[in-house]
Amino acid sequence: MTQWLVTHLPPWLLLLGIIILVPGVAVLIQVFVRRRFPGLRGEEHNDVTKFAFGVVGFVFAFFIGFVVSAMWGQIGHADGIVRTEGVAGAQLVRDSHVFDQPDRDRIRRSLLDYEQAAIAEWDEVNEGRSYPGADEALDRLYAAYESVQPRTDVQKTLLASSFSNLEDVSKSRDERVLQARTDTGPPWSLWAVIAVTSGLLLGCAIIYGVEKPANHYAMVAIIGTLVGAQLFLVIELSHPYVGAVSTVPEPLHEVVRTLQAGTS
Numbered sequence: 001m002t003q004w005l006v007t008h009l010p011p012w013l014l015l016l017g018i019i020i021l022v023p024g025v026a027v028l029i030q031v032f033v034r035r036r037f038p039g040l041r042g043e044e045h046n047d048v049t050k051f052a053f054g055v056v057g058f059v060f061a062f063f064i065g066f067v068v069s070a071m072w073g074q075i076g077h078a079d080g081i082v083r084t085e086g087v088a089g090a091q092l093v094r095d096s097h098v099f100d101q102p103d104r105d106r107i108r109r110s111l112l113d114y115e116q117a118a119i120a121e122w123d124e125v126n127e128g129r130s131y132p133g134a135d136e137a138l139d140r141l142y143a144a145y146e147s148v149q150p151r152t153d154v155q156k157t158l159l160a161s162s163f164s165n166l167e168d169v170s171k172s173r174d175e176r177v178l179q180a181r182t183d184t185g186p187p188w189s190l191w192a193v194i195a196v197t198s199g200l201l202l203g204c205a206i207i208y209g210v211e212k213p214a215n216h217y218a219m220v221a222i223i224g225t226l227v228g229a230q231l232f233l234v235i236e237l238s239h240p241y242v243g244a245v246s247t248v249p250e251p252l253h254e255v256v257r258t259l260q261a262g263t264s
Contacts, residue, residue: 002185002235006243007126015232022202022231023224030206030220034213053204060197064230067186067194071237074183078240078247081179085172086251088165089115093258095158095165103148110144112259113137115252118173122249125180126242138170176241185238194234198227 005014089111096107114137121131145163150156186194205223210216236243 002238003126003242006236006239011236011244014235015229018232018235019225019228022198022228023221026202026206026220026224027217030217033206034216037207049204049208053201053208056197056200056204060201060227063193063197064234067190067234068230068237071186071234074179075237075240075245075247078176078179078183081172081176082247082249082251085118085169085176086255088168088172089252089255090258091165092162092169093255095162098152098154098158099148100151103144106147107141107144108259110137110141112256114141114169115256115259119249119252119256121177122241122252125177126239128181134173138173142166180241183240186234194231198231202227 009017092111093108096104096111099107114134117131117134117137121134124131145159145166148155148159150159202220202224205220208216208219210219236245240246
């Protein structure tokens with residue numbers, strides 16, 4: 001569900017919808033509570049609510065901070081994976097110039113096919129589909145290097161290092177695909193805790209006894225907006241390869257641009 005939201009809705013629209021929905025529902029409940037239970041404004045009741053408010057607010061802030069930090073760590077890890085894949089690909093481009101013309105052309109053509117397949121695979125994997133074309137392109141790239149017959153010591157050295165970089169490309173791609181399929185946001189248990197703590201925080205604000213209705217509505221609306229903004233942040237950070245704050249395939253595009261510039 002969260003992946004569909006971040007994939008199909010612009011971030012500003014998703015944020016606007018959440019910060020309207022959450023405070024709106026909270027204020028509607030508040031209207032009912034104020035009319036149904038006018039005795040909640042007592043001083044003794046407020047003392048108890050104030051204590052609960054402080055505890056719940058602290059727990060909410062700590063827990064949301066923990067979740068956001070974990071989600072941001074996933075995105076940082078995803079960035080590292082894609083950069084490693086891009087840097088290894090760029091190094092393959094630079095090292096290819098030492099090989100003979102037929103080998104160099106075959107390697108660069110196979111590398112270009114793989115990078116373009118990896119970019120096409122990006123959206124397919126994020127939609128939960130496989131992309132066999134990327135596997136086939138990677139196999140052809142391996143075959144291009146395996147067919148090289150080095151004649152000089154420099155070619156032998158760079159062929160060995162190219163196989164090492166090619167291994168980095170393959171490993172990074174496998175890790176990227178695996179993470180895109182498995183890192184799909186908090187499990188239902190964490191979402192349940194987020195819902196409970198958010199509900200408790202809003203509940204304490206709703207039952208807090210404030211004499212003037214306008215002040216009370218403003219307080220609940222502000223806290224509801226805060227809760228909604230945190231929920232938006234968790235949703236956007238839940239998918240490291242999808243959404244406005246996700247990692248992007250720019251390192252792969254850079255390798256493609258380098259290869260195309262070399263053949264133009």
